[in-house]
Amino acid sequence: MAYGIEMPGHESIADVFNRLAERYDSWYDRNAELFEREVITIPPPTKPSLEVGCGSGRFMERLGIDVGVDLSERLLKIARSRGCEVLIADGRLLPFRDDSFSSAYLIFTLCFLQNPESVLAEIRRVLRDDGVLTVCIVPRDSGLGMEYSSKNSPFYRIARFYREREVEEMLIKAGFEVTGTERTRIRHSENDFVCLSARLRGKGRPR
């Protein structure tokens, strides 16, 4: 959620989420049915699990994800009030030892990353060899993606939506292989919400 650092002359993405933390978080109450459809589409975590860009902890709480990081302190305070274990950290510099997690999640976060490649490289480092990364997106060419990108929302204005194929290519470049894809209709089309599961490609991965 709140990732991707400074844009010269503009508010940083973390600033936007800090300023509008409560408004962002209340979306999930206002759209409870949509949130529910997303939750049931996401493959459940294997322990120990990490969410990068955990925001206010909505998905952590529902899915039972163990540890979350985000750049927005205000969103993390809300996550903590939900009982989530969270840290302020940059996805490009994760504060964890190598091979710490069995599963990792990027849920509606990729679109806010300024440098997704380096975040994927860090996730690869902290995942065990048999670990699974799940990336959940609203594709640019889905009904929901088109609705969101046409909205003049302070959040979507700073987001960059990808096509499913682009995310697959990004994952392969980062040393993952896509092992499964779940798609669901949230509002408009069968690919409104897509979860790609990926495993680390090859053993003895470079550090």
Next chain:
Amino acid sequence: MRRSLLDILACPLCRGDLDVEVIEEDQEEIITGNLICKECGELYPIENGIPNMLPPELREKV
């Protein structure tokens, strides 16, 4: 943060192990304190139960 988190935490800059300095702790977790890198000496504060693991130069920007 719960103490058990220390088992997987590392310095984001040099990936060294961290020492913890507890200022306030309840039965479940550390509320206030510092995490200090054993390798490079960098200090990461814990406030309101949330560790700030950003490198110092990024802390002011976010």
